[in-house]
Amino acid sequence: MKRLIPMILVIAALFSIVTGCSSKSNEAKDKTLVIGIDDKFAPMGFRDENNKIVGFDIDYAKAATEKMGKKVKFQPIDWSTKEAELNSGRIDLIWNGYTITDERKQKVLFTKPYLKNAQVVVTLADSKLTKLDDLTGKVVGLQTLSSAADALNAAPIKKKIKTVTEFSDNVQALTDLKSGRLDAVVIDEVVIDYYMKKEKEAFKIFDESLAPEEYGIGVKKGNDALLEKLQKALDDMNEDGSAAAISKKWFGENKVLN
Incomplete structure (x- = not known):
């Protein structure tokens, strides 16, 4: 029995470490939004001469997710499978010059249009x-x-x-x-x-x-809470001028829809 007690304590400690790490991992995942992009779609989202992902939608997404208290990860995807990537949960948002159409509305939730x-x-x-x-x-x-x-x-x-x-x-x-x-x-x-x-x-x-046509941001069907938080962040950016500043940086004028 005396030999078993130290072994039990070790197992309990290991279990605590594993569950603790798992909890931190899940927490980090919850705080990060994965955005699916076409990384050859200039000037919305593309790679610069240093292979860094840049563009209007990249800056726009960074600013919006910061207002939401989230971190962001940009995930290049095959654009032909974008809705499948979203519905599978591999990405949280489709955000890269994503045109709003009636057909796509059957597959995803859309924010209000933000660009013509x-x-x-x-x-x-x-x-x-x-x-x-x-x-x-x-x-x-x-x-x-x-x-x-x-x-x-x-x-x-x-x-x-x-x-x-x-x-x-x-x-x-x-x-x-x-x-x-x-x-x-x-x-x-x-x-x-x-x-x-x-x-x-x-x-x-x-x-x-x-x-x-008009561009919008695609959210998985059923995730109305995320859509609402994202739309509020976009609306706040229109009000405080940050959306206009990003547009002027990339287009030389404010093209963002209010």
């Missing part, structure tokens, strides 16, 4: 293509399972296009456009505006846009 956007057609600056009808018989690229795909599928011109080539991200699509493998690319206006500032002589945008 549009799907536009871009081609090379010296191209003879200038309007949607000019895409007849042409090869067009876009990001797979994106709102660009939705916009093109809903447009009458889709039936006249020779081939629609899908890419995992916009960078690849624009690369193929510059190399001549594509005639045009359907892309977010916010994104191509950023690249046109960097490569002023490379691209031009059709005057006709395919579809106006």
Whole structure:
């Protein structure tokens, strides 16, 4: 019996350490929001020359989660599986130029819209293509399972296009456009505006846009408490001017919706 007592005390101490560590781990997890992003979606969320994840949505998310008293982790994901990542619990939010659509509303909860956007057609600056009808018989690229795909599928011109080539991200699509493998690319206006500032002589945008749209933040269905806290943080940022400051940093003006 005397031999058993020290052994029992050791086991009890080990159990206490393990449960204590587990408790701290769960507590840290509860305080951290994991945000799913496309890390090639400039200027919303992308990697800079030092491979650091930066962008408007990155700064916007950091500021909002700080107001919520949370830490944040940005998790690059395959954008085509974003809703599956959210519903599985591997991420807490979809936040990276995520367009609000009726179809997506069936899968996730959305915050109020925070930024306006549009799907536009871009081609090379010296191209003879200038309007949607000019895409007849042409090869067009876009990001797979994106709102660009939705916009093109809903447009009458889709039936006249020779081939629609899908890419995992916009960078690849624009690369193929510059190399001549594509005639045009359907892309977010916010994104191509950023690249046109960097490569002023490379691209031009059709005057006709395919579809106006708005960005929102996706929350897992049933997590209304998180949605409410997040929306309050965003509303507070509009009131105190911090959202406007982040917008001016990335766009040169305040584009955030009130």
